[in-house]
Amino acid sequence: MTLARLASDPARSRGRRHREEERATRGPRDAFQRDRDRIIHSIPFRRLRHKTQVFVAPDGDHFRVRLTHSLEVAQIGRTMARALGLNEDLTEALCLAHDIGHPPFGHAGEDVLQAAMAEGGGFDHNAHTIRLLTKLESPYPRHDGLNLSWETLEGLAKHNGPVADPPWALAEADADFPLDLATWPGLEAQLAAIADDIAYDNHDIDDGLRAGLFALDEVLAVPLVAARWRAVCDRFPGVDEARLVPELIRDLIGLMVNDVLVETRRRVAEAGVATADEVRGAGRSLSGFSAALRDEERALKAFLHARMYDAVPVQAVRGRAQQVLAGLFAAYRGDPRRLPELWRPATNDQPAMMRAIGDFIAGMTDRYAIRRYEELVGPADLPEGF
Template sequence: MQPAPYAVRVETARGRLHPEPEAATRSPWQRDRDRVIHSAAFRKLQYKTQVFVNHEGDFFRTRLTHSLEVAQIARSIARALDLNEDLTEALALAHDLGHTPFGHAGEEALRGAMLGRGGFDHNTQSIRIVALLERRYAAFDGLNLTWESLEGLAKHNGPVRDPSPYLVEYDRGHPLDLASHASAEAQVASMSDDIAYHGHDLDDGLRAGLLDIADLAAVPVVGAALDEARACCAARPGASRLRHETIRRVIDRLASDLTEESRRRLAALAPRDADAIRRHDRPVIGFSAVMAEQNAAIRSFLHARLYRHWRVNRMTVKARQVTATLFSILSENPGLLPDGWRENAVIEGGEAAHRVVADYIAGMTDRFAIEEHRRLTDPAIPG
């Protein structure tokens, strides 16, 4: 089936910074997707945390499983709206490449360490990875993704105020209006991120015992899903079955509302091409007013009852300390960095060497960061 006129299309694609021959059997965004999946940064997501640190259990979500869940939701919505499924999937899979170990705790520590040194943001780090840090090809650094994929990563959370220097470089041949909205495909990937987060954080919180199933009764959307799940599971009771039946209904309600409201907005706007989506004064992909309010209530519930739970807070504090200590030791002693990283830090020197250290730490998995911290702080452990 042909995508809608307002979808990102091959015939209007803006290409890559480094020109390459097109593939005979794959669209440009299938190639982007495949390059993301085969990247080292994507594989590392298997051992990067969501809420729970990697060693806390084998069944909790990681950045990798989260990215797969986002891609599944995003592709289904893109198909329902006649958008470019391949671009949507590529963006969903790539959106978390720049995350540090220990989730937002690690990012907060690196942001503090890089204050006054260029800062740190996981969205910008994703662009650094695909534009510079992945080195797999003889002709260029990075993955040489399409303009549309880079735009989607840059505008993951809306129009960009502080553009990455790599996008400025790309602008030389492909102007990018950083003040405009992203494509509809990028907006779908972003909203699918929220849906997946809420679904699996509720699931993991219940599984970990930090939330009780009774806590969900008063939460909008979730409470109604729980009532239906209880009726559905009456003949086959069990905590695990009830949890899964509840969560799948929550995800379905959120995704269905997003699809229907977005279809309504698109019909009202009647955009003739993808640029009309970008120029519009507000996003075209979003929840209805009622669901947006209910979705915010779910987020507030998770912040109050899960993300600020004392057990999560303890691990958050430890994760920040580990990350901050790694940065302090390695930035003061760049000679301790491994081969490749050490030479780059010496060549760059000064403030630029701090960016090398930040790149090194951001690329760590949870367990590697813990092990590296031990190697650098415990005299009893060989370096």
């Protein structure tokens, strides 16, 4: 059973904030294809190649960064959208852009900016994604932002669900181009959210093993992983364990994807929705893991938090990275003339100044933030390894 009737239709899009004339010379693309391509060609998307996923400015070339994570999310999301008959291009656009608002050093950097910008309304990476795409990234001659379609902006704003109390950056964008923040988004956005979970659950097992943060027998204490490992070993008896780990990851991804497909079809049938707008009005998520797999997946997340995200070597680097970002913010706040001229606000009031500094720092890559800190403050002294 496909859910094509629930797919977002680019021909029926609610449009863009700024009217555009169709140009045949730009190729035969619909609205969502254009959105995806605008994201891929944007400067913030390119910067993701040097932004933290888990490890800060990792030395190893084989570890994930924000860019490779986003590509993996897009592959999973598009696969599920195709199986369900939903719009693949919109799903892919949402997956590619979902982390584009992250500052350097990932969630650790976000915590620093949230605290430093408290008087200016704080910082939220999801809201900053919308700010980037509607205001800060402006490659077009007549308007700010990428002028993405309503459906893409809506999906990015609330792919994790309705937003009852939007951060200031999202509230500003919503006031200019209302995104119906109180409702659930379309199914493509819901798929993008669960594709994100599937991607990082599994690539973090791979990266954690590669980094030596835990051993295979330790992660096999997680029942979900152990069951798939037994199945892999049964299929490939006598093969070296190291050769079987990639197969384990593929099996886990496949298991999760198939579970989401079955569960999404079940929830949709139960809800009795017939259109994309009825999906938005359903009052709950119609895509996600089944109850049984959700509990098993949470156990995997708990393991990864304890043995990877909160591991002493990772925390040591993260803590020093936070000191770098806090010092950098303080340096710009102490002397705003250090900001590039184009980034200085027109007014000197403190909220506007803090937001301008936050905008500039949030756009930095890990490496650039470290370099600017060393120029303005002093040696970064980041521990080696992660």
